[in-house]
Amino acid sequence: MKPVGRNAQKPVSGEGRSVGIREVARRAGVSTATVSRALNNPDSVSATLRARIHATIDEIGYIPDASARALSSRKTRTIGAIVPTIDNAMFAQGLQALQTYLATKDYLLLLATNEYDLEVELKQARNLVSRGIDGLILRGDQRHDDLRRMLLTQKIPFVNVGVYEPEKPYPSIGVNNTAAGRRIARHLMELGHRRVAIVAALQRNNDRAQARVSGVLDVLAANDAVPPDRWHLQVNYKLDDARQAARVLLTGADRPTAVICGNDVIAYGVMLEAIKLGIEVPAQLSVVGFDDLEWSRHLRPSLTTIHMPTDEIWVRAGEYLVEHLSGGAPIMHREIDFSMVVRESTAPPPRDEAG
Incomplete structure (x- = not known):
């Protein structure tokens, strides 16, 4: 073990402390106020000067103090x-x-x-x-x-x-969710479906889901196709819950010819359960969703849905x-x-x- 005494090596200058804004200003050849303006109000500094300051920051690894910036600008940029x-x-x-x-x-x-x-x-x-x-x-x-x-x-x-x-x-x-609901329902009406079930997302505190169902029901009512209560279900956005809902709809004495689902994940669950039950999609059952998730175009059969520009x-x-x-x-x-x-x-x- 090396002895510790007056001749012990001193820490390298700067070791143990963080780089501050003064060092940025010194190396960039500007004032600390200019550095502060470049960070907190970039448009107040020329593009050339701003680039030089940021290059210096990158070079020495300076990290601006968020709390200090917040005090000076009254903004946290969060x-x-x-x-x-x-x-x-x-x-x-x-x-x-x-x-x-x-x-x-x-x-x-x-x-x-x-x-x-x-x-x-x-x-x-x-x-x-x-x-x-x-x-x-x-x-x-x-x-x-x-x-x-x-x-x-x-x-x-x-x-x-x-x-x-x-x-x-x-x-x-x-998006106008009511209009989206109307559009997907019209598609099924145009194909000739009148026995249509709905497996919606839970409506509690979910105005998007409520609006979609409202639009769907508008079109179904106009075409004398309002589903009976037993064909209007609400589930969580989970495959298991959607499959359970499909089991209820598709194993009764009568069953719908189409199911409108609250989103694509619910539609996946309905399709999986239909396949398990030996029901062909779409020959015996049409299924639609909302959102157009990536998997929707890769499924077999691929899913008809409403594309939302998320x-x-x-x-x-x-x-x-x-x-x-x-x-x-x-x-x-x-x-x-x-x-x-x-x-x-x-x-x-x-x-x-x-x-």
Whole structure:
């Protein structure tokens, strides 16, 4: 063991301490105020100077102090998002697109889930606000009143994603879910189906699912095809639950010739159970969904569904908040177009069962 004494080697200069903004300024040949402006208000610094400062930051490994930046700018450059669950491919896909966009604007994404519970959502929103988020993205427009009041009081801008509701005073970016429900139902009507069942997502605190079912029922009613109560089921977004619902529908004394499912995952479960029961899709049973997940085009038969432009919806929500926070006046309501994708899972009903 080496003795420790007055001749012991001293630490290398700078060892044990982090690189600060003064070192960035010295190496870049600018003032600390210029470095601060380049980080907190990039447009106030020329592109050439900004590039030199960022090159210096990359070279020496400087990491800006987020809390200090927040004190100077009163912004944390952090966006919060609350979704019902991350156990859903559509939410995961949308959040990935959102995070990729926000990173290009030097914003951080903080995520929380609410499990379709408004009390939980309120608590999660309070947690996010306490951590200094600048803005908040919320799924749908079913809210706890206390949450709306808190966001107003704290002056936190927010946007409802996944819905388009221009008649409401809260910003919204998404598709017209009622119109999407009507479109998928019309497809089955045009094929000749009148014995149509619905396996919807749980409706509690889910205005998107409610709107889709409302649109479906509008068209079914107009064609004298409203399903009996036993053919209108609600399930979680899980394969097991969807298969159980299909078992109920397809093993009775009579059965539908088509099933409209609340999303693609539910449709997968219905199709799997139909195949297990020896029912041919689409020769004996047509199945449709919503969302157009990646697997939908790879199944055999491939799934007829409504394509939801998920990436665009979430990126537009991020753009809304970034523009709002920069002092702009973004469009308050933005409708994103859905599209009908007809694949192999739908066909006219069997001749002896046509309506």
